[in-house]
Amino acid sequence: MLVSMNSPIAPIAAHNLLIFLLQIGLLLLLAHVLGRSAVRLGMPAVVGELFVGVVLGPSFLTHVAPGVSAWLFPAQAEQFHLLDAIGQIGVLLLVGITGIHMDMGLVRRRGMTAAGVSLGGLVVPLGLGIGVAFLLPDSLIPEGTDVTVFALFLGVAMCVSAIPVIAKTLMDMKLLHRNVGQLTLTAGMIDDAFGWFVLSIVSAMAVKSLTAATVLTSLVYLVAIIVFALTIGRPLVRGVLRLSGRSEDPGPTVATAAVLLLLASAGTHALGLEAVFGAFVMGILIGSAGRVDPAKLAPLRTVVLSVFAPIFFATAGLRMDLTALARPEVLLSGLAVLAIAIVGKFLGAYAGARLSRLNKWEALALGAGLNARGVIEVVVAMVGLRLGILSLEAYTIVILVAIVTSLMAPPILRIAMSRVEQRVEEKIRENEHAAWERQGATSDSNPIP
Numbered sequence: 001m002l003v004s005m006n007s008p009i010a011p012i013a014a015h016n017l018l019i020f021l022l023q024i025g026l027l028l029l030l031a032h033v034l035g036r037s038a039v040r041l042g043m044p045a046v047v048g049e050l051f052v053g054v055v056l057g058p059s060f061l062t063h064v065a066p067g068v069s070a071w072l073f074p075a076q077a078e079q080f081h082l083l084d085a086i087g088q089i090g091v092l093l094l095v096g097i098t099g100i101h102m103d104m105g106l107v108r109r110r111g112m113t114a115a116g117v118s119l120g121g122l123v124v125p126l127g128l129g130i131g132v133a134f135l136l137p138d139s140l141i142p143e144g145t146d147v148t149v150f151a152l153f154l155g156v157a158m159c160v161s162a163i164p165v166i167a168k169t170l171m172d173m174k175l176l177h178r179n180v181g182q183l184t185l186t187a188g189m190i191d192d193a194f195g196w197f198v199l200s201i202v203s204a205m206a207v208k209s210l211t212a213a214t215v216l217t218s219l220v221y222l223v224a225i226i227v228f229a230l231t232i233g234r235p236l237v238r239g240v241l242r243l244s245g246r247s248e249d250p251g252p253t254v255a256t257a258a259v260l261l262l263l264a265s266a267g268t269h270a271l272g273l274e275a276v277f278g279a280f281v282m283g284i285l286i287g288s289a290g291r292v293d294p295a296k297l298a299p300l301r302t303v304v305l306s307v308f309a310p311i312f313f314a315t316a317g318l319r320m321d322l323t324a325l326a327r328p329e330v331l332l333s334g335l336a337v338l339a340i341a342i343v344g345k346f347l348g349a350y351a352g353a354r355l356s357r358l359n360k361w362e363a364l365a366l367g368a369g370l371n372a373r374g375v376i377e378v379v380v381a382m383v384g385l386r387l388g389i390l391s392l393e394a395y396t397i398v399i400l401v402a403i404v405t406s407l408m409a410p411p412i413l414r415i416a417m418s419r420v421e422q423r424v425e426e427k428i429r430e431n432e433h434a435a436w437e438r439q440g441a442t443s444d445s446n447p448i449p
Helices: 014-040 045-056 066-072 077-100 104-109 111-133 147-159 163-172 179-206 212-244 251-270 275-288 294-319 322-326 328-355 360-371 374-387 392-417 424-445
Strands: none
Touching: 014 045, 014 066, 014 077, 014 294, 045 163, 045 294, 045 392, 077 163, 077 251, 077 275, 077 294, 104 275, 111 147, 111 179, 111 328, 111 360, 147 179, 147 328, 147 374, 147 392, 163 179, 163 294, 163 360, 163 392, 179 212, 179 275, 179 360, 179 374, 212 251, 212 275, 251 275, 251 294, 294 374, 322 328, 322 392, 328 360, 328 392, 360 392, 374 392
């Protein structure tokens, strides 16, 4: 029902506002505490941040202190949507920051390598995911769901990679400047673009609205976005940033970058594609515009990595209920899907990297990075649950894959990258990223005038 603009709309209720503020404060506090604890244990902060949602959600707090859980996280869609809104802003800005850090010169020089890695990381897990779906017990498939739709959906869930988790992991481990880190993000972007495209097709199949026009339209939109970015988008972004950069104060540049990222996200979302895809493309345009002083964007990076991103990762775990794994049938099926997911992604990415003439350690690092499914898989799982493609048990299994693969990535990355020699271009890129961090720290230490 539409509400007239002349009609008075009641503001958020006092109690709802109180709950929201407590939720945000508690999630951010625990995200930083557990994030720092994870760093001390040799893991990236994102591992601890993801664990916050598991602790405060139905996997733990609901069973240990149900009264506290029901009061702090009431089962009201409106209340949870407030958290979702903050989390969505966080993930979009994080993906945008990641795009800004992309070295497009490396992408142009080694684009075929990234494409080869991506192709292997797509085809193998997609095929294995579809195959294992037909072997799972019927009890995991919702009644009335076509097994082919379920199998295709599981295949898509197996082939996606989590750009936000990969980006945060690479940033935490100081690997974003390395060539392998850049290739991982590039291949992950290709994987996810394909994954969201196929997901739109599978979703249409689930609601019985798939037509040739639907597929063609999605493909045309995808190509049109890339063409627009390479032609009109680049000079447009350059001109806007030139205007905002006239001020010595970094505020206008930060605000302009945030506006561009959010509007680009809204654009791709309106076209039926994933919002993070628009944020990533716009981040690349901002980073390659050549008109931005990196020091002026440092405050945005600091706020996103210190506030918005931790809240997003913490919120992602609140819908997970890992207690369903106590059932032997669900646990065994979950372990089988997890094994297929890990082996498929590793084998595919490793084979693609080796065929692209990377050494075995670089190939192993790429496999580990792309294997992290993280919250993107959570988003995919939530789509499947909403459309009735996944049962609660199957949803839990997909969540298990997301968590375990995200935990696996850091130690394997650390081992593999310790055996990959740093090159001159990587050192230059590292110094540029370090300058961003130093400027961000300086900005944080200056009092607000």
